[in-house]
Amino acid sequence: MYLQTYPGGDYTLTVINKFGCGEVSAQFTVVDFLNYFTPNGDGYNDTWNIKGSNALDAAVIRIFDRYGKLIAEIDPNGEGWNGTLNGKPLPSTEYWFTIEYTNNSITKEFKGHFSLIR
Numbered sequence: 001m002y003l004q005t006y007p008g009g010d011y012t013l014t015v016i017n018k019f020g021c022g023e024v025s026a027q028f029t030v031v032d033f034l035n036y037f038t039p040n041g042d043g044y045n046d047t048w049n050i051k052g053s054n055a056l057d058a059a060v061i062r063i064f065d066r067y068g069k070l071i072a073e074i075d076p077n078g079e080g081w082n083g084t085l086n087g088k089p090l091p092s093t094e095y096w097f098t099i100e101y102t103n104n105s106i107t108k109e110f111k112g113h114f115s116l117i118r
Helices: none
Strands: 009-016 023-030 060-064 070-074 093-103 106-116
Touching: none
Parallel strands: none
Antiparallel strands: 009 023, 060 070, 060 093, 093 106
């Protein structure tokens, strides 16, 4: 089986029966985000945010440290998180996030993690 990665966005998967008995379609959302970011002021990967879906436009993104402390709450349409808390740079480590969004009137949550590298 070949696994292809797709950029963030909304997709429709259609399966067609090989005997011509019909087809079934389902819609799904791919959440795209950087696995790491480097907020060092060089203009590359200086902030972290999600990408790619109209379904996530109204999402609430929360970023936590490894102890579960809320570090930031960001807007998916904003500039993203710059690796600071109260204006002070946070250390290089893993951070966790949740994305709470509504799709087809159903509230869903996606969880993941990324690295901050200084």
